Amino acid sequence: MAIKITRNEFRPISRRRFLSTAAGAGIGAIAMPYLSRAADRPLVTHGVQSGDVSSDSGVVWARADRASQMLVEVSTSESFANARALPPIAALPESDFTAKMLLENLPGGQGIFYRVKFRDLAHTSIESEPVVGRFRTAPSDRRDVSFVWGGDVAGQGWGINPDDGGMLTFSTMRKHRPDFLLHSGDTIYADGIISSEVKLADGKIWKNVTIPEKAKVAETLEEYRAAHKYNFLDDNVRAFNAEVPIFVQWDDHEVTNNWSASKELPAAYKERNIALLAARAARAFHEMYPMRESIVEPGRVYRSISYGPLLDVFVLDERSYRGPNGPNLQETYGPDAYFIGPDQMAWLKRSLLDSRAMWKVIASDMPLSLIVYDDAANRRGSEAFAQGDGPPRGRELEIADILRFIKTAPIHNTVWLTADVHYAAAHYYNPNKAQFQEFEPFWEFVSGPLHAGTFGPNELDNTFGPEVRFIKAPGEGKQNLPPSEGMQFFGHVKIDGASGQMTVTLRDRADVALWSTTLDPKLG
Structure with a gap:
């Protein structure tokens, strides 16, 4: 039998990894009211992407299932130690709930880890599970x-x-x-x-x-x-x-x-x-x-x-x-x-x-x-x-x-x-x-x-x-x-x-x- 996907059935992959990464970064202790509304949390619907990477910047992308704010943290460590939180940007129906952000002032030739989640605009205490991506900035020297x-x-x-x-x-x-x-x-x-x-x-x-x-x-x-x-x-x-x-x-x-x-x-x-x-x-x-x-x-x-x-x-x-x-x-x-x-x-x-x-x-x-x-x-x-x-x-x-x-x-x-x-x-x-x-x-x-x-x-x-x-x-x-x-x-x-x-x-x-x-x- 062929598999049919409707637009609300998709869920992100690697959920366990992302949750363990989040816990390791110290964000596992979330207030109980937040967890009690887990079923109402936004979704990162189609994974994350990065692109147009240079020696000091790159663009990251994600899509939500509703009107939200995209929240991005960036780090040079997979543990997200000393992560930098960036100002939120809107993901609205006009863009099909997609959002992309330019990450700037990055070190050259460096592995960059980014973590994306969405905050519900109607209920700002409710956020999605985080999804993690990575890329490497272009080198500033002659590496391969x-x-x-x-x-x-x-x-x-x-x-x-x-x-x-x-x-x-x-x-x-x-x-x-x-x-x-x-x-x-x-x-x-x-x-x-x-x-x-x-x-x-x-x-x-x-x-x-x-x-x-x-x-x-x-x-x-x-x-x-x-x-x-x-x-x-x-x-x-x-x-x-x-x-x-x-x-x-x-x-x-x-x-x-x-x-x-x-x-x-x-x-x-x-x-x-x-x-x-x-x-x-x-x-x-x-x-x-x-x-x-x-x-x-x-x-x-x-x-x-x-x-x-x-x-x-x-x-x-x-x-x-x-x-x-x-x-x-x-x-x-x-x-x-x-x-x-x-x-x-x-x-x-x-x-x-x-x-x-x-x-x-x-x-x-x-x-x-x-x-x-x-x-x-x-x-x-x-x-x-x-x-x-x-x-x-x-x-x-x-x-x-x-x-x-x-x-x-x-x-x-x-x-x-x-x-x-x-x-x-x-x-x-x-x-x-x-x-x-x-x-x-x-x-x-x-x-x-x-x-x-x-x-x-x-x-x-x-x-x-x-x-x-x-x-x-x-x-x-x-x-x-x-x-x-x-x-x-x-x-x-x-x-x-x-x-x-x-x-x-x-x-x-x-x-x-x-x-x-x-x-x-x-x-x-």
């Missing part, structure tokens, strides 16, 4: 850096299946104790229904945990929020989130498949206004993740995150500013060819130029040279950068401009990380084999899905001279493989503090190292 990346979660109807262990890739990634997860987008599939059962090719049944809101495509703000909260029901995801910070970006499925201003919505949508759907989706996305929010442009996704002297991460937004998903064959650059757009391009150039980190990771939610059709059935229209073999056209003009800038600046040690296509690959970009040659050689690494159907491989566009050095994909006739087939992928990056070498490894959910390479930094 380790992180994982990937995208695509709960896609194609493959949801949380307890019989398959849930979203197992998150458990595998957690074992590596990474400094952070770079989430490359498609954090949810707002356009994807999660049915209670899916019949597999061998006749077996895949059984999903379900919630009412995932029985249809997301259209309302509440339905978009619910799609994110669905993923947080998974034990592996919550355990991962409590220990590993997230640097998150979005792609198309946070709204609907292949969305752009020209999107023609399928019949499943009663709401026909794509701009309105995107606005609701963006609000839910920002509510549900521990992102640093821009005061210059509220709702901005693109940003840079400095992670010590060895690494800067430049998170792109390839959705909010793109032109229509049309043919994109323009010979000159203009609004119809926008993909990241002029303002974001100018920001990226400035930020790369200002970076003093050894490695510059450019987080692109879509690959540079893999062809993705807007209308896959008829092989028409453009969803990604690639426009087919030949010199740069349309959206490719942006990549040509960026690559030319990186060469002439000059800026060394850039690496592109991406997901989107639901398979693993390593691409080496060789100007000697490119149609456009004004760039220095560089690497692009592709990973994912973290928990979705496996597809591919895609056609390769020769404009920028990509060479496929590794690929792991199901191949023709074996598309949309379920997670139980094991072809779920993530990437793992290690930067050696002493040598500065970057080792990139592509792994599957069983933690098999499929392929690896070590890159030497260019100095000076």
